[in-house]
Amino acid sequence: MAASFKNIETRQPGMGGKMNGGLFQASRIVASAKKALHDNSDLMFDPANYVLDITFDFLPGESSFHADSVAGWYRECRNQCIEDIKLYVSFDAKEDKDIAGFSNAVPAMLLCFFRDGKVTYFIPRWSSDKEKEGWHIQYAERLWEHPPKGKPSFQDPYCALTAALCEIEHLALTLGEPSFESCFREARQCLTLKQFHTTELTPSLPEYNLKLFLAAQKAFVFGGMGSWNDSPRGKASEMGLIEEYESLSTNLFSQVMSAILFAVNEW
Numbered sequence: 001m002a003a004s005f006k007n008i009e010t011r012q013p014g015m016g017g018k019m020n021g022g023l024f025q026a027s028r029i030v031a032s033a034k035k036a037l038h039d040n041s042d043l044m045f046d047p048a049n050y051v052l053d054i055t056f057d058f059l060p061g062e063s064s065f066h067a068d069s070v071a072g073w074y075r076e077c078r079n080q081c082i083e084d085i086k087l088y089v090s091f092d093a094k095e096d097k098d099i100a101g102f103s104n105a106v107p108a109m110l111l112c113f114f115r116d117g118k119v120t121y122f123i124p125r126w127s128s129d130k131e132k133e134g135w136h137i138q139y140a141e142r143l144w145e146h147p148p149k150g151k152p153s154f155q156d157p158y159c160a161l162t163a164a165l166c167e168i169e170h171l172a173l174t175l176g177e178p179s180f181e182s183c184f185r186e187a188r189q190c191l192t193l194k195q196f197h198t199t200e201l202t203p204s205l206p207e208y209n210l211k212l213f214l215a216a217q218k219a220f221v222f223g224g225m226g227s228w229n230d231s232p233r234g235k236a237s238e239m240g241l242i243e244e245y246e247s248l249s250t251n252l253f254s255q256v257m258s259a260i261l262f263a264v265n266e267w
Contacts, residue, residue, distance in 0.1 A: 019220040022124055023089065025051070025137070026108035027213070027264045030087040031203035033074055034267070037084070043074040046200045052134035056122060058141045073139070081115035086152060087264045088121065091257055110139065113151060119144040154265055157258040158212065162191060164255045165219060168248045175235045180221060180228060187218035206267045213263040216256045222249075
């Protein structure tokens, strides 16, 4: 069984929110790589304190390469003439919202586009180390043999996310869940922030994109025990509101994921 991320903090102080650790890390890697590409500079990346090591295995063959850091991975990608990088997540909002708090459940891929037309993706595997109380993360590169024409693009979900947060905030009030009601309200407020409290773990994103990312991070309430999937679902069932709960929760998860993909990729 996959190990739980419930003890992995990915929150911004003062902003709140717990995002799946794998998704959060991949978002930071892609944002840092895009910034380095834009600035024609070296990549700067500080792993979270729960990460013991991050390694990257490139495609096997005569030119196979192993990197033992995010910076080393990016240097090799530059050596291979990378032109662009995208965060890509294939998800089913109805199903994946129930397992989003666990490792290796909703894998976030690093999608790489090279000058010679080659397209590859790096898939992560997280392994817990109970003795050292941390995680080993290994990314393995795969070739996308028949990629579609063009690159994936993502629409701005600002209005849809705002509406989803308003609706589920009202449901949280109806269910008598003040902590979640406050969480959804604060997520909505993130969309209108003019100043941000950032840390070394804040993704390197433009202001508008960062608003969306922080809102999505705050609204990422899905997972296991103690999450929006837990007691609120039980209350909704008891009150005859389970259909509304499932519909609004699925929509929120979809809009949160859309916000993350847009924020990280579209700039």
